[in-house]
Amino acid sequence: MPYDYLIELENCALCPRECHVNRLKERNGYCEADCSFDIGAICKHTGEEPALSGEKAICNVFFAHCNLRCSYCQNYQISRNKKKIIGREYTLNAVVSKITEILDEGIDLLGFVSPSHFIPQMKAIIYALNEQGRRPVIVYNTNSYDKVETLKSLEGLIDVYLPDFKYSNSKLSKEFSDADNYPEIALKAIKEMVRQKGTTLKLNERGQAESGVIIRHLILPNYIRNSIEALRQIAHEVSSLVHISLMSQYYPLPDVINHPQIGRTVTKDEYDKVVAEMQSLGLFRGWLQEHESNEYFRPDFFRSDADSYQHPFS
Numbered sequence: 001m002p003y004d005y006l007i008e009l010e011n012c013a014l015c016p017r018e019c020h021v022n023r024l025k026e027r028n029g030y031c032e033a034d035c036s037f038d039i040g041a042i043c044k045h046t047g048e049e050p051a052l053s054g055e056k057a058i059c060n061v062f063f064a065h066c067n068l069r070c071s072y073c074q075n076y077q078i079s080r081n082k083k084k085i086i087g088r089e090y091t092l093n094a095v096v097s098k099i100t101e102i103l104d105e106g107i108d109l110l111g112f113v114s115p116s117h118f119i120p121q122m123k124a125i126i127y128a129l130n131e132q133g134r135r136p137v138i139v140y141n142t143n144s145y146d147k148v149e150t151l152k153s154l155e156g157l158i159d160v161y162l163p164d165f166k167y168s169n170s171k172l173s174k175e176f177s178d179a180d181n182y183p184e185i186a187l188k189a190i191k192e193m194v195r196q197k198g199t200t201l202k203l204n205e206r207g208q209a210e211s212g213v214i215i216r217h218l219i220l221p222n223y224i225r226n227s228i229e230a231l232r233q234i235a236h237e238v239s240s241l242v243h244i245s246l247m248s249q250y251y252p253l254p255d256v257i258n259h260p261q262i263g264r265t266v267t268k269d270e271y272d273k274v275v276a277e278m279q280s281l282g283l284f285r286g287w288l289q290e291h292e293s294n295e296y297f298r299p300d301f302f303r304s305d306a307d308s309y310q311h312p313f314s
């Protein structure tokens with residue numbers, strides 16, 4: 001029987017918000033998403049970690065809206081929960097057609113960005129591609145505000161999990177992302193991802209990821225204790241063998257430019273302290289984003305060449 005992605009949206013409890021709203025009729029859940037394929041961009045992306053972007057690129061599907069409300073969101077043009085700022089509603093056929101067009105350029109990886117509130121639609125896309133005999137490496141690029149139960153339904157479908165671990169401090173997660181239980185929820189979610197995929201990132205002969213977990217952490221200015229504790233929790237409660245991607249690209253967007261703490265970029269001293277802690281914890285697998293990245297990495301979904309931005313990892 002074909003997969004009916006609408007069933008799980010009738011009484012939506014996909015993510016930890018557990019709104020129990022009928023997304024077939026309305027957009028009144030926390031994420032303000034409905035049952036459509038509301039997507040900000042489907043494009044080639046060359047700026048992910050080297051194992052993901054590879055020599056060519058990854059095909060990324062950027063879902064609109066979000067189940068977090070990060071005041072500093074770098075993808076704010078499509079994630080803000082005002083109705084349809086930029087998200088474009090595709091049909092399933094149009095999404096699949098656009099993806100296959102990009103995969104036909106020789107691209108092997110397909111990333112879903114901010115999929116937590118669009119998991120049924122994401123599954124429908126994957127099944128439709130599989131029906132056409134397409135089996136790209138599927139990357140689940142998430143903020144980690146995911147329910148373990150929902151993640152279990154993805155076992156066998158996702159090849160590479162790419163979770164953020166944003167906060168170890170619930171006061172910060174409440175203040176900046178409206179989710180005081182984020183640290184606990186995200187840690188459980190990441191443990192489930194590691195249970196499914198293990199701690200080894202499997203690469204093919206060209207160095208492209210085929211299976212595994214890469215945990216991202218974005219350093220916030222003035223909050224390196226949050227970063228250090230987040231890395232400690234990963235090392236002690238998940239594993240020191242897992243791949244980490246430490247990101248320094250934070251840049252204050254207009255909403256927070258005057259904020260006393262996060263109204264600036266991360267200093268070299270802050271960055272160096274977090275890197276030193278990462279090394280002392282034995283977290284040697286992964287990538288460090290160059291400190292200067294904030295000077296040139298600014299996603300812009302209004303640009304016609306929105307697929308061309310990059311942010312480097314070393």
Ligand code: SF4
Binds near residue numbers: 015019020117118
């Ligand atoms: S996916 Fe959206 S509507 Fe569903 S529980 Fe989460 S925030 Fe609420």
